[in-house]
Amino acid sequence: MGYVLSRDSFTRVLKKIGQSRRIYAPVNKVGEGRFTDVDVVRYDFVTEAPEIELDKKSDYAFKEILTPLSQTLFFFTEDEVKEADMDEREVIIFLRSCDLHAVKRLDAIYLENKFVDPFYKRIRDKVRFALIGCGRSYEDCFCVSMGTNRADGGYLFSVDMIGGKYYFDVKDDELAAIFASEAESEQAVEARYVTENEVKVTIPGNVPVSVYKDPLWEEYTVRCINCGRCNFVCPTCTCFTMQDIFYTDNGRVGERRRVGASCMVDGYTNVAGGGQYRRTNGERMRFKVLHKIHDFRKRFGFDMCVGCGRCDMVCPEYISYANIINKVNDAVEGGAVNG
Amino acid sequence: MARDINTKKLKKNAFRYSKVRGETASRIRIPGGVINAKSMARIAEVAEKYGNGTIFVTNRQGVELPGIALEDMDAVNSMIQSIIDDSGVNQEERDKGYPASGTRNVVACPGSRLCPFGCYDTTELARKMDKMIFPSHLHVKIAFTGCSNDCAKVRMDDFGFIGMTEPQYDPNRCVSCEQCIKYCSIRSVGALSLVNGKVVRDTAKCIGCGVCVAYCPTRAWTRSKEHYFRVVIMGRTGKKNPRLAEDFIKWADEESIFKMVRNAYAYVEEYIDPNALEGKEHIGYIVDRTGFDEFCKWVLKDVNLNEKAEVASRVYWGGRHYDRSNDLM
Numbered sequence A: 001m002g003y004v005l006s007r008d009s010f011t012r013v014l015k016k017i018g019q020s021r022r023i024y025a026p027v028n029k030v031g032e033g034r035f036t037d038v039d040v041v042r043y044d045f046v047t048e049a050p051e052i053e054l055d056k057k058s059d060y061a062f063k064e065i066l067t068p069l070s071q072t073l074f075f076f077t078e079d080e081v082k083e084a085d086m087d088e089r090e091v092i093i094f095l096r097s098c099d100l101h102a103v104k105r106l107d108a109i110y111l112e113n114k115f116v117d118p119f120y121k122r123i124r125d126k127v128r129f130a131l132i133g134c135g136r137s138y139e140d141c142f143c144v145s146m147g148t149n150r151a152d153g154g155y156l157f158s159v160d161m162i163g164g165k166y167y168f169d170v171k172d173d174e175l176a177a178i179f180a181s182e183a184e185s186e187q188a189v190e191a192r193y194v195t196e197n198e199v200k201v202t203i204p205g206n207v208p209v210s211v212y213k214d215p216l217w218e219e220y221t222v223r224c225i226n227c228g229r230c231n232f233v234c235p236t237c238t239c240f241t242m243q244d245i246f247y248t249d250n251g252r253v254g255e256r257r258r259v260g261a262s263c264m265v266d267g268y269t270n271v272a273g274g275g276q277y278r279r280t281n282g283e284r285m286r287f288k289v290l291h292k293i294h295d296f297r298k299r300f301g302f303d304m305c306v307g308c309g310r311c312d313m314v315c316p317e318y319i320s321y322a323n324i325i326n327k328v329n330d331a332v333e334g335g336a337v338n339g
Numbered sequence B: 001m002a003r004d005i006n007t008k009k010l011k012k013n014a015f016r017y018s019k020v021r022g023e024t025a026s027r028i029r030i031p032g033g034v035i036n037a038k039s040m041a042r043i044a045e046v047a048e049k050y051g052n053g054t055i056f057v058t059n060r061q062g063v064e065l066p067g068i069a070l071e072d073m074d075a076v077n078s079m080i081q082s083i084i085d086d087s088g089v090n091q092e093e094r095d096k097g098y099p100a101s102g103t104r105n106v107v108a109c110p111g112s113r114l115c116p117f118g119c120y121d122t123t124e125l126a127r128k129m130d131k132m133i134f135p136s137h138l139h140v141k142i143a144f145t146g147c148s149n150d151c152a153k154v155r156m157d158d159f160g161f162i163g164m165t166e167p168q169y170d171p172n173r174c175v176s177c178e179q180c181i182k183y184c185s186i187r188s189v190g191a192l193s194l195v196n197g198k199v200v201r202d203t204a205k206c207i208g209c210g211v212c213v214a215y216c217p218t219r220a221w222t223r224s225k226e227h228y229f230r231v232v233i234m235g236r237t238g239k240k241n242p243r244l245a246e247d248f249i250k251w252a253d254e255e256s257i258f259k260m261v262r263n264a265y266a267y268v269e270e271y272i273d274p275n276a277l278e279g280k281e282h283i284g285y286i287v288d289r290t291g292f293d294e295f296c297k298w299v300l301k302d303v304n305l306n307e308k309a310e311v312a313s314r315v316y317w318g319g320r321h322y323d324r325s326n327d328l329m
């Protein structure tokens, strides 16, 4: 069912929905960007409509609730282990189509990759989605190339803000009643989606081993500063590392934490004895890119990258990952032509 | 007609006394060093029409137009009116040029309008400061710089304002990547360390440069909502005792620094040597004479510094005293 609501009535809906649930949405954090007087859009819990940033694309992805940047898994003493408490309420996450497609990638890694990750599962089970329609393509988006520009299902309702009014396509019956009680009017609503992006990529079919040795990667050894920002903003990067923290000198009381990791930063491939598999930034870039558009597909049947473009948007060195995909494709096609 | 020029008036009207007899240079005041392209074009026009076709870019972000005939000063003054309007510099009478030159152009680095490290809008504060203190015949130099890199070289000025931010840490967003620690150590003072997987900031050591914020990949570090300033005072060049400005206050707030400068003018009015040559005595030498405590008493009068601010109990200046010795070490 489609409904049109004012800002205030949308807030009332959120309050009603929020009685038993938490609402997690993109929020424009004033002045919290990297530079002075620069905002950043990242996810947080909200209670009112104006808090939700529906216009700008979020700089950081929704994944922080499913795979927190830093999460205490359990506490331990000498003879006891206690799992960290968690909020048992259902969560509704507001996200765009590319991000909704990213959930499938996270699920693949955490639920379908031989083992089920219990810490992911316990929060994932509580999560539902609300789709934010895309009225325009943003700089750096290439969702159309990745086939993630449109969401068919998998969400409770969609929201589009047009001219100060909010348009909802509500798929869930229980919520439909709440929306209906606040709606200015009922009409057919379809979530907006884009059909073309300025940035286009061509995903190579099979990537031959020769591409691993291609000189195209060398440039990034020099250009990339291995800051990992591209990983931390990515909705599909899932790597983490474990930390055992001891509160006391005797080392018998403490906690186990899981923190986000990046395949670009130093230390990621360190192994005992001081070895490091991927020393240069070019090698790390090769690993990242091929994982996103090739290796993952070999295992799961679809590409990991959803084309949200956040990695391009955040890179301080103006490295375009989208452009790298096209370079890889050229290398593959060139290679094919050259035999 | 005989050439009869009041050189005292000429200087106060922001024209330079030139070694070339019969010539002068027009000194254009550009607070914060930012001017519209239209005014820049006008400057070029004046240089072409009345000057010798060259433009001297000064150390204090003004420009001087040399080679102007003394007879053309009035014409130049009316031609630079649009520049004065544009740069928002206070004036007493239209078409009469600048009413003073003693209080020097207020300098600023590019600051947060351009520079990734800028902790505040230096241009805006330089303009605001110029509005407050100009015109004045008192010889005072003020400069704003966005961060501790001090690209504006504010330590050469009577009052230098160095931008600071108080980094805010959210441990829940920290992934222990240690980039803040690394860059604070390489680019700044090394005030951060990792304890139990989280970052600890040595608040006494931290200079508020914001490098950690710029490098944190997750927004675990963010800037404080408040903009803070390190206030350095009484730096100078010159023949007698050139020296760098020394730290007076750290973590000062904007309102307080403006009040302090206003107070400093009252202090100079009170203590300036009435017999000073051409009525000009640098504030730093006045402080040398009255002592730091008297300066403090005047400058901090009715100033309500924010809670975070720390004021030096003593300030010691170094530099060479050529009036005492010209010997090399």
Ligand code: SF4
Residues within 6 Å of the ligand: A230, A233, A234, A235, A236, A237, A292, A304, A305, A306, A307, A308, A309, A310, A311, A312, A321
């Ligand atoms: S790799 Fe880049 S474009 Fe692809 S999902 Fe991650 S952030 Fe988005």
Ligand code: SF4
Residues within 6 Å of the ligand: A223, A224, A225, A226, A227, A228, A229, A230, A231, A264, A265, A314, A315, A316, A317, A318, A319
């Ligand atoms: S954001 Fe850019 S510079 Fe940083 S690791 Fe990624 S590609 Fe390299």
Ligand code: SF4
Residues within 6 Å of the ligand: B109, B110, B111, B112, B115, B116, B117, B118, B119, B145, B146, B147, B148, B149, B150, B151, B152
């Ligand atoms: S002083 Fe700091 S803010 Fe100003 S230009 Fe230099 S680095 Fe940038």
Ligand code: SF4
Residues within 6 Å of the ligand: B165, B167, B183, B184, B188, B189, B190, B191, B192, B201, B205, B206, B207, B208, B209, B210, B211, B212, B213
């Ligand atoms: S503000 Fe500068 S000095 Fe302070 S912790 Fe950050 S990088 Fe280090």
Ligand code: SF4
Residues within 6 Å of the ligand: B173, B174, B175, B176, B177, B178, B179, B180, B181, B199, B215, B216, B217, B218, B219, B220, B221
């Ligand atoms: S840079 Fe940010 S995420 Fe990395 S250790 Fe420092 S605060 Fe934590």
